[in-house]
Amino acid sequence: MSFAVFECIRCGTRVFPQRYYCRSCGGGQWREVEVAEGTIEETTVVRHRMGAGSRPGALLATVATAAGPAVIAKLEAMADRGQPVRLRRDADGTIVATP
Amino acid sequence: MIVAGVEVPYARHPQGAATGDLLARAFGEALAEAGIAHGEVDGLGVSSFTLGPDHAVDLAWRLGIAPRWLMDDCLGGASGIDLLQHALRAIQAGDASVVVLASGDHFEPADFTRLTEHYNLTTRTWLRPLDAGVPNSLFAMLTSRHMRAHGLDRADYGALAVTQRQWAAMNPRAVYRSPMTLDDYLAAPMVSDPLGRFDCVPVVSGADAIVLVAADHPAARGRAVRLRALRSRYNRDHQEGDGLVTGLADIARPLWDDAGLGPDEVDLVSVYDDYPVMVLIQLADLGFAADGDLRSLVHSRIATRALPVNTSGGQLSAGQAGAAGGMHGLVEAVTQLRGTTGERQVAGARIAAVTGYGMVEYRYGMCANAVVLEGVR
Numbered sequence: 248m249s250f251a252v253f254e255c256i257r258c259g260t261r262v263f264p265q266r267y268y269c270r271s272c273g274g275g276q277w278r279e280v281e282v283a284e285g286t287i288e289e290t291t292v293v294r295h296r297m298g299a300g301s302r303p304g305a306l307l308a309t310v311a312t313a314a315g316p317a318v319i320a321k322l323e324a325m326a327d328r329g330q331p332v333r334l335r336r337d338a339d340g341t342i343v344a345t346p
Numbered sequence: 347m348i349v350a351g352v353e354v355p356y357a358r359h360p361q362g363a364a365t366g367d368l369l370a371r372a373f374g375e376a377l378a379e380a381g382i383a384h385g386e387v388d389g390l391g392v393s394s395f396t397l398g399p400d401h402a403v404d405l406a407w408r409l410g411i412a413p414r415w416l417m418d419d420c421l422g423g424a425s426g427i428d429l430l431q432h433a434l435r436a437i438q439a440g441d442a443s444v445v446v447l448a449s450g451d452h453f454e455p456a457d458f459t460r461l462t463e464h465y466n467l468t469t470r471t472w473l474r475p476l477d478a479g480v481p482n483s484l485f486a487m488l489t490s491r492h493m494r495a496h497g498l499d500r501a502d503y504g505a506l507a508v509t510q511r512q513w514a515a516m517n518p519r520a521v522y523r524s525p526m527t528l529d530d531y532l533a534a535p536m537v538s539d540p541l542g543r544f545d546c547v548p549v550v551s552g553a554d555a556i557v558l559v560a561a562d563h564p565a566a567r568g569r570a571v572r573l574r575a576l577r578s579r580y581n582r583d584h585q586e587g588d589g590l591v592t593g594l595a596d597i598a599r600p601l602w603d604d605a606g607l608g609p610d611e612v613d614l615v616s617v618y619d620d621y622p623v624m625v626l627i628q629l630a631d632l633g634f635a636a637d638g639d640l641r642s643l644v645h646s647r648i649a650t651r652a653l654p655v656n657t658s659g660g661q662l663s664a665g666q667a668g669a670a671g672g673m674h675g676l677v678e679a680v681t682q683l684r685g686t687t688g689e690r691q692v693a694g695a696r697i698a699a700v701t702g703y704g705m706v707e708y709r710y711g712m713c714a715n716a717v718v719l720e721g722v723r
Contacts, residue, residue, distance in 0.1 A: 262584075264468055264708065270584045289487035294536045295543075296479030307478045307538075309487050309709070316586070319484070319709065321476050341475040 250336040251279040252314045263316035285310040285344065287330050290322060310334065310344050320344035348571040348719070349557050350380035351680030354450065355519050356552035356665040363551065365396045365452040366408060372448050372555035373409055380557040380565050382444060389415035389442030389558075391433055393425035393449040393669040395461050405448075415442035419669075423618045423704025424578070424713035425449055426554070426673030431576050431715070433558050443560050450553025451668025458549050461668075468708050479538060481620075481706045482546055486538035488589045488710055489623040493540070495590055496626075496640045500540055503622035504531040507544045507662055509649045510619070514659025516690035521550050521665040545621055550665030554673035556680060569684040571719050574697075575604035578715035585708045592624075592703055593714030594631035602633070605718035609633045612718075613695040614654040614682055616675025618703040619661050624711075628701050629655070632716065654692045657682060675700050676717070683721030696721050 252263040257274030268275050289309040306322035310332055319342070320334065326346035333345045352375040354368050369392065377384060390413045392402040400408075402418045415436045419425045429447040436442045453461075462481065463474045473480045493499065508528055514520035526544065534543040559565050561572075577600055579593030602608050609632060617625045626640050634653065635643040647653040658664045658678040661671050679698035681687050702715045 262586075264472055289490050291483050291486040291490070292536075292539045293479045293483050293486075294538060296482070296537075305476075305478050307476060307483045307487070317709065319473060319476065321478065337475075339475050340471060342472065 248336045248338060249281045249283060250334045250342060251281045252312060252316050253277040254280045261315045263312070263318055280314055282312045282314040283334055285312040285318070285332050285334050287326055287328055287332055287344070288317060289328065290325065308332070308344050318342055347559055347561050347563070347566040348573070348680050349382070349559055349565040349568065350376045351556045351677040351684070352376045352379055352554065353519060353674065353677050354553040356521050356550040356667050358521055358548065358550050358665065360452065360551045363452055365394055365450060366400060366405060368450040368452055368551065368553035369394065369397065369405060369448045370409060372450060372553035373446055376446055376555035376557045382557060382559070382565055384410070386444045387411045387413065387446055389413050389433060389436060389445030391417040391419060391429040391445065391447040393419035393421070393429060393672060394451055395668045396451045396453065396457055413442065415445065421672065421702070421705055421713050422669060423620060423672045423711065424702035424715050425669050426676040427576065427700065427702040427715040427717050428578065430558070430573070430676070430717060431578060434573055434576065437558060437560050443563065445558040446555060447558065447673070448553060448555040449670045449673040451670060452551040453549055453668060466707060472708065482541060483538040484706060484709060485621045485623065486541045489540055489621065491588055492590055492623045492627065498641060500532060501528060502641055502644050503545060504528050505644050505649050506622040506625055507531050509651070510656050510660045511663045513657045513690055514663035516688070517658050517664060520659040520663050521548060522659070522663045541621065544662070547620055547661045547666035547671070550667050552665065552667035552670050554670045554677045556673065556677060570722055571680050571683045572722050573717060574606065574720050575601050575718040576715070577601045577604070580714070581712045582714070585710070585712070589710030590627060592628055592631050592711065594628055594701060594716055597714070597716060598632050601716055601718065607697065607718070609699070612697050612699045614657055614679065614692045614698050616656060616679045616698065616700040618672070618675060618701050619656055620666070620671070620704065622662070624703055625655065628703060632699065632701070657687070657690050657692060672702055672704065679719055683719055685721070
C-alpha cells in the first residue's frame with residue numbers, strides 16, 4: 248500500500264499525521280499526497296522493550312519524506328543518515344522504510 | 347502559598363496498593379504536614395493515568411470532601427505545574443482557599459505497556475504497529491540528534507545520571523540509591539541506541555501531593571513557599587521541529603521577568619528528567635547555559651553541584667511513578683525550600699526553578715511549563 252501525507256487544500260501545507268485544521272491557515276480540508284521516497288534523518292536499534300511481543304534488534308528510523316513531513320518508520324535494513332529509502336504503508340498501518 | 351509537599355514512597359514492584367489508595371495516602375500525609383484539618387479542604391486537583399474508571403470527583407467522594415473547585419489533569423510530566431497554575435488562579439479568584447493537588451499511579455507491567463501503546467490516538471495508530479518500544483526509541487533518536495548538534499557523547503549524559511545517583515544516595519525515598527560510576531553507566535545494557543538502561547526512568551508506583559492556601563491562611567505563617575512566576579507553552583512547533591527545543595524557550599524571558607530574577611540567582615532546579623538529554627535541553631531553554639556550552643554545564647556546574655539539579659535523584663534514580671513524575675520535582679523543590687530534606691539539603695536554599703515536560707504526540711513531548719518558587723519563613 249502506498250504511503251500518503253496530507254496537504255491543506257487552501258494553502259498547501261503538508262502534515263503527517265492528519266489534523267483537523269491547518270496550523271498555517273486554519274483550513275479544514277485536506278487531500279492525500281502519495282509519497283514513496285524519503286531520506287533517513289535518524290536511526291535506532293531497539294534492544295530491549297517492556298512487555299510481551301518484543302522484537303530484539305528492531306530497527307527504527309526518522310525519515311524526512313520527499314513531500315516534507317517527517318515520519319517514524321520501521322527500517323527493513325540498517326542504513327546511514329542521509330541515505331534514501333522507499334516508503335510504504337502495510338495493511339496494519341505500519342510505515343516501512345526500505346533502503 | 348504552598349504549605350506542604352509530600353511523596354508516598356515509590357516502590358518498584360508494590361503489592362496490593364491501588365492508585366486510589368496511593369493518592370488517598372498522599373492526600374492525608376499532605377494535610378498532616380500542613381497542619382490543616384480535613385474539613386478545610388475546598389479544592390482538589392488530581393492527575394493520574396491509572397485512576398480510571400474513577401476521576402477527581404470520585405476521589406473527592408472517597409476522600410470525604412465536598413470541594414468548591416475540582417480539576418482532572420491529563421498532562422503527564424507537565425501535570426504538577428499545570429495543576430498548580432489553575433489552583434493558583436482559583437485561590438486568587440476566591441473559588442477555593444485550601445487546595446490539595448495529588449498525582450500518582452500504580453502500575454502492573456501490563457498497565458504500563460497498555461499506557462505506552464495507547465498513549466494517544468497518534469501513538470495507537472502510527473507508533474504501536476512499529477512494535478518498537480516507544481517512547482524510549484523516540485528519545486534515542488532525539489539523543490543522537492542532540493549529540494551531533496552539541497558535540498556530546500554518552501559520557502556527558504552519563505555524568506548527569508551519575509550525579510543524580512549521588513543525590514539519590516542521600517534520599518532515603520529514592521528507589522535506586524546504590525553508588526553508580528560512569529563505567530557502570532556505560533557498561534549497562536543498551537535499551538535503544540544510544541540509550542542504555544540508566545538513561546531510561548525506572549517505572550515505579552507512588553504518589554505525590556502538595557497543599558496550596560491563600561496567603562492569609564494561618565498555615566502560610568510557617569515555612570511556606572511562594573510562587574513568583576509560572577508559565578506554560580504547549581504544542582509550540584506542531585511536532586514539526588527537531589525536538590531539541592521545548593516550549594520553555596518561548597516562556598523563559600517572561601518567566602524570569604515575572605519572577606524578577608534570572609537563572610544565576612536560582613539555588614536549585616528540578617528539571618523533568620524522563621531522559622538525560624531532556625535535562626540539558628530544558629536547562630538550555632531556560633538560560634542556564636547562556637554561552638551554549640552544554641558540556642561545561644554538565645561537568646563544571648551540575649556534576650560539581652555548583653548548580654544543584656534534581657536533588658532527589660530525579661526520576662532517573664528516584665523512579666517515575668506515572669503522573670506523579672509531573673509533581674516529583676515540585677515536591678522536592680518545596681521540601682528543599684522548606685529546609686526539610688535532611689542530608690541532601692542545599693544550604694540556604696531560597697529560590698528554586700521547576701520544569702514540567704512531556705506528552706509525546708508523535709516524535710517528542712508537546713508540553714512545557716515552569717515555575718519559580720521562593721521559600722519564605
